[in-house]
Amino acid sequence: MSLIVNGTAVPAPADARVSLLDHLRETLHLTGTKKGCNQGACGACTVLVEGERILSCLALAVQYDGRQVTTVEGLAQDGALHPLQAAFVEHDGFQCGYCTPGQICSAIGMAAEAQRGVPSYLSDDLSADTTLTRAEIQERMSGNLCRCGAYNGIIDAIQATIAPKVPA
Amino acid sequence: MTPFDYARAGEVAEALRHGTAPGAAYLGGGTNLVDLMREGIARPDRLIDVTGLSTTIEERADGGLLIGAGVRNTALAEHPAVRQRYPMLARAILAGASAQIRNMATVGGNLLQRTRCFYFYDVDGARCNKREPGSGCDAQDGFNRIHAVLGASDACVATHPSDMCVALAALDATVHVAGPQGSRSLPFTDLHRLPGDRPDQDTVLAAGELITAVELAPLSFGANATYRKMRDRASYAFALISVAAAVEMDGDRIADLRIAFGGVAHKPWRATKAEAALRGGPATQQAFLDAAAAEFADARPLRDNAFKPALAGRALAAVLGALTTGDVA
Numbered sequence: 001m002s003l004i005v006n007g008t009a010v011p012a013p014a015d016a017r018v019s020l021l022d023h024l025r026e027t028l029h030l031t032g033t034k035k036g037c038n039q040g041a042c043g044a045c046t047v048l049v050e051g052e053r054i055l056s057c058l059a060l061a062v063q064y065d066g067r068q069v070t071t072v073e074g075l076a077q078d079g080a081l082h083p084l085q086a087a088f089v090e091h092d093g094f095q096c097g098y099c100t101p102g103q104i105c106s107a108i109g110m111a112a113e114a115q116r117g118v119p120s121y122l123s124d125d126l127s128a129d130t131t132l133t134r135a136e137i138q139e140r141m142s143g144n145l146c147r148c149g150a151y152n153g154i155i156d157a158i159q160a161t162i163a164p165k166v167p168a
Numbered sequence: 169m170t171p172f173d174y175a176r177a178g179e180v181a182e183a184l185r186h187g188t189a190p191g192a193a194y195l196g197g198g199t200n201l202v203d204l205m206r207e208g209i210a211r212p213d214r215l216i217d218v219t220g221l222s223t224t225i226e227e228r229a230d231g232g233l234l235i236g237a238g239v240r241n242t243a244l245a246e247h248p249a250v251r252q253r254y255p256m257l258a259r260a261i262l263a264g265a266s267a268q269i270r271n272m273a274t275v276g277g278n279l280l281q282r283t284r285c286f287y288f289y290d291v292d293g294a295r296c297n298k299r300e301p302g303s304g305c306d307a308q309d310g311f312n313r314i315h316a317v318l319g320a321s322d323a324c325v326a327t328h329p330s331d332m333c334v335a336l337a338a339l340d341a342t343v344h345v346a347g348p349q350g351s352r353s354l355p356f357t358d359l360h361r362l363p364g365d366r367p368d369q370d371t372v373l374a375a376g377e378l379i380t381a382v383e384l385a386p387l388s389f390g391a392n393a394t395y396r397k398m399r400d401r402a403s404y405a406f407a408l409i410s411v412a413a414a415v416e417m418d419g420d421r422i423a424d425l426r427i428a429f430g431g432v433a434h435k436p437w438r439a440t441k442a443e444a445a446l447r448g449g450p451a452t453q454q455a456f457l458d459a460a461a462a463e464f465a466d467a468r469p470l471r472d473n474a475f476k477p478a479l480a481g482r483a484l485a486a487v488l489g490a491l492t493t494g495d496v497a
């Protein structure tokens with residue numbers, strides 16, 4: 001059995017204690033995904049599993065056997081940054097950059113959620129289409145903390161790339 | 169973390185066969201259990217992954233919903249029937265944790281998540297009867313802003329942290345359980361216990377019992393409902409106080425209603441006294457505040473949480489004010 005990480009099959013760890021985060025960083029040397037709190041409180045470890053954002057620090061790697069995992073290293077295509085990565089550069093979506101891989105994976109997962117109509121705690125009408133206003137983005141991205149406080153740039157980058165694609 | 173074996177259960181009988189062994193624990197999304205294992209609070213030697221069991225949401229003939237225990241929190245909140253007929257539940261789920269955690273967390277795991285009492289988590293530095301029975305409770309005289317004001321005991325003042333469970337308490341949900349002795353169903357409000365002198369036991373489930381589903385009864389006025397959460401930051405924080413409410417009006421009188429509070433007790437708190445005070449009466453701000461006062465008449469505040477009864481009252485008044493004037497969200 002194996003996990004598929006950024007398109008490549010890799011063995012699951014033999015020790016069930018190993019988190020998906022440690023497996024990515026320590027075994028596969030994919031150090032883009034960051035460890036902030038290791039307890040679900042910061043979002044730095046966010047990765048995509050079949051397009052859904054999850055926290056790799058609270059995930060046991062064995063539980064994701066057979067699943068498709070995408071990390072920040074898997075986003076660029078043919079040497080070109082993912083549009084959201086480029087927008088983070090353009091809009092100063094970071095200072096130290098530690099939270100950035102998690103922010104970017106999280107925003108890509110958020111876009112898919114909004115596209116398929118997942119409401120948020122802020123939605124006035126739970127059944128209506130989502131408009132990713134600043135307030136909606138803040139609420140939907142609240143699982144990703146930024147110690148440098150680059151939030152305005154992060155939201156600008158998301159609005160410039162992702163928000164326009166969601167139907168109003 | 170102590171070493172453990174990991175196995176995926178393909179069916180309920182298989183899960184029970186492994187799950188009833190001493191030292192075994194069921195694994196949902198792992199968002200609480202993995203953390204507790206890392207902290208050394210939970211030390212199972214075998215994890216039975218039950219996320220593959222019962223992952224569907226079924227419409228019942230009576231208009232209710234049968235929700236598999238393995239359904240992820242996001243999937244439940246986004247289900248069209250939940251959004252339309254049980255918006256209180258959708259909003260409660262969306263008020264909890266973060267999107268990443270809601271994508272991982274299962275219904276079964278959400279029900280059985282453990283308290284966020286700081287002293288429960290402080291393995292090296294604090295006494296806690298819930299973690300280590302008989303050791304004492306450092307929360308009683310400690311930092312207890314987040315702790316219980318209703319139904320607590322000298323042994324434990326912890327609260328149940330779930331938002332989703334507050335809605336389930338208000339919605340008269342039923343929990344379906346499978347165990348070595350067969351299957352049983354119990355009212356959701358009977359699942360969680362008050363601490364008494366056994367705060368180590370959060371629920372009435374026996375060792376090895378597996379939650380297979382949660383069932384929602386139809387509620388004719390379920391669409392006129394909401395969930396509001398008061399916390400120390402606007403998002404991604406546990407509730408200090410939360411309120412789930414649904415109301416049916418008859419002219420300017422309240423015909424029927426459901427109310428539950430979160431953040432006040434060792435279990436999600438169905439507010440039967442406040443409901444009784446309001447049923448059939450006028451929908452005035454004073455009536456709402458009086459009803460909350462009746463519910464919290466027996467409150468026993470601690471050093472840091474004396475604000476809770478008043479905050480719960482204002483939250484209830486705000487929510488019912490909106491629901492009785494048709495301003496739902």
Ligand SMILES: Cc1cc2nc3c(=O)[nH]c(=O)nc-3n(C[C@H](O)[C@H](O)[C@H](O)COP(=O)(O)OP(=O)(O)OC[C@H]3O[C@@H](n4cnc5c(N)ncnc54)[C@H](O)[C@@H]3O)c2cc1C
Nearest residue numbers: 040196197198199200201264265274276277278330331379
């Ligand atoms: C940073 C952070 C913030 C959070 N904020 C909130 C919040 O604001 N509001 C809120 O409500 N929650 C919050 N949570 C908690 C979160 O909702 C729970 O961790 C989650 O719901 C647990 O679900 P799970 O499937 O991951 O459970 P797991 O961690 O897998 O399991 C939890 C418990 O349930 C048992 N279990 C799981 N499934 C079954 C079953 N079918 N039958 C019997 N036993 C079972 C396990 O053995 C374990 O004891 C937060 C969590 C974190 C980490």
Ligand code: FES
Nearest residue numbers: 036037038043057
């Ligand atoms: S490292 Fe996973 S949430 Fe902080």
Ligand code: FES
Nearest residue numbers: 095097146147148
């Ligand atoms: S850029 Fe430094 S933590 Fe976000």
